[in-house]
Amino acid sequence: xxxxxxxxxxxxxxxxxxxxxxxxxxxxxxxxxxxxxxxxxxxxxxxxxxxxxxxxxxxxxxxxxxxxxxxxxxxxxxxxxxxxxxxxxxxxxxxxxxxxxxxxxxxxxxxxxxxxxxxxxxxxxxxxxxxxxxxxxxxxxxxxxxxxxxxxxxxxxxxxxxxxxxxxxxxxxxxxxxxxxxxxxxxxxxxxxxxxxxxxxxxxxxxxxxxxxxxxxxxxxxxxxxxxxxxxxxxxxxxxxxxxxxxxxxxxxxxxxxxxxxxxxxxxxxxxxxxxxxxxxxxxxxxxxxxxxxxxxxxxxxxxxxxxxxxxxxxxxxxxxxxxxxxxxxxxxxxxxxxxxxxxxxxxxxxxxxxxxxxxxxxxxxxxxxxxxxxxxxxxxxxxxxxxxxxxxxxxxxxxxxxxxxxxxxxxxxxxxxxxxxxxxxxxxxxxxxxxxxxxxxxxxxxxxxxxxxxxxxxxxxxxxxxxxxxxxxxxxxxxxxxxxxxx
Numbered sequence: 001x002x003x004x005x006x007x008x009x010x011x012x013x014x015x016x017x018x019x020x021x022x023x024x025x026x027x028x029x030x031x032x033x034x035x036x037x038x039x040x041x042x043x044x045x046x047x048x049x050x051x052x053x054x055x056x057x058x059x060x061x062x063x064x065x066x067x068x069x070x071x072x073x074x075x076x077x078x079x080x081x082x083x084x085x086x087x088x089x090x091x092x093x094x095x096x097x098x099x100x101x102x103x104x105x106x107x108x109x110x111x112x113x114x115x116x117x118x119x120x121x122x123x124x125x126x127x128x129x130x131x132x133x134x135x136x137x138x139x140x141x142x143x144x145x146x147x148x149x150x151x152x153x154x155x156x157x158x159x160x161x162x163x164x165x166x167x168x169x170x171x172x173x174x175x176x177x178x179x180x181x182x183x184x185x186x187x188x189x190x191x192x193x194x195x196x197x198x199x200x201x202x203x204x205x206x207x208x209x210x211x212x213x214x215x216x217x218x219x220x221x222x223x224x225x226x227x228x229x230x231x232x233x234x235x236x237x238x239x240x241x242x243x244x245x246x247x248x249x250x251x252x253x254x255x256x257x258x259x260x261x262x263x264x265x266x267x268x269x270x271x272x273x274x275x276x277x278x279x280x281x282x283x284x285x286x287x288x289x290x291x292x293x294x295x296x297x298x299x300x301x302x303x304x305x306x307x308x309x310x311x312x313x314x315x316x317x318x319x320x321x322x323x324x325x326x327x328x329x330x331x332x333x334x335x336x337x338x339x340x341x342x343x344x345x346x347x348x349x350x351x352x353x354x355x356x357x358x359x360x361x362x363x364x365x366x367x368x369x370x371x372x373x374x375x376x377x378x379x380x381x382x383x384x385x386x387x388x389x390x391x392x393x394x395x396x397x398x399x400x401x402x403x404x405x406x407x408x409x410x411x412x413x414x415x416x417x418x419x420x421x422x423x424x425x426x427x428x429x430x431x432x433x434x435x436x437x438x439x440x441x442x443x444x445x446x447x448x449x450x451x452x453x454x455x456x457x458x459x460x461x462x463x464x465x466x467x468x469x470x471x472x473x474x475x476x477x478x479x480x481x482x483x484x485x486x487x488x
Contacts, residue, residue, distance in 0.1 A: 006437035016059025019438030065226030075235030080178035085151035094147025099131035125285035133179035158237035174241035211444030242436030259407025266296025307349035327369030380420035404432035429462035
């Protein structure tokens, strides 16, 4: 029996998950959960980074001091693109800002004024989004950031937390590949792009693959947690890469959706696809475990519902996600259709959705159930659009959709996806990111052989649900309406 601790940080919450491997089966147990609430101050929207590290230490203590678990490894995964800058003395000289901060507004156009869109894509193969690390760094440069000038090393969020756990500064590959300054063909930093934009190449560190042993816990961290010198691994530290590692799939005729705050929808490929077609469709080529390419598109996911729920709480009414899902199932179908990717910034989401629909001459959702159903139906239609694009680029007929992550628990959305796409949907595991984090650690430590064995463990161990498509004329008409919406 072998024990690993997955520190899994999402945009809404974080968890410390204990993974137990025993006779080819995996069990997951949540030891500690905490909110991940950003903080707005006059200079912008920031992650509460020191509080998050405190909570990570509490998670370690839950395993060590409270449970006396003999851990064989610890790994940290988080969302992508955000980062901290560390000075020559190892101190944090620029606290991580939130990717939704307004400093990124208009930054794509300013970047293209220096380096053409086509050249950036040719070097990186990454989908263009103003939240990408490249845009964030260029915004810092144009803003005269003293942190950028003082920086010795750029550490993405999981790299930063791993550094604070071990004292070792490394850039993990799956996370680095989301930055828009990693070259997936030449397998190195796109330093020419950095230099052209006047960014300091010196802040780019050594890239290590997922499964790399970074080192043991620092003595003061281990003592606080009641642990020994437990090894810390650079797991598949981008949460989507970890989630995809746990997709319980076989063969090549499948597509995944990592469903949560964001929906990441794509396929696994051997080589990146960087050409005019993938550029026109704005796909991204990110790296997964074993050097596989995660050819995917970022889609605004359940973020819209999370923001609606937050707005209703502020108005004095709190609905659980189960409440909203039930109300959605009872609401009338296709009252409104929206483009999920049109809503990047936080705040006032119900009114923003209503205004968006109203300005386009459509019906407007009115009740919480109607808002939830509109979001679920619109996501399902967007998934169909992306599915068709994936098939056109790869030449594959994708017969099965694997939905993993927290959104896989949403039975209404899962059925909508099957109905909208005409594909079988396999939902689960819900704790895909934590499972992938643990399994990559197990591969790194030699307990598991490879990705195929890890996915077999998932199929044996974790609950999955099957949804058969129920195609209808109503879905076809709704898709025709969706395709007429302006691009986000």
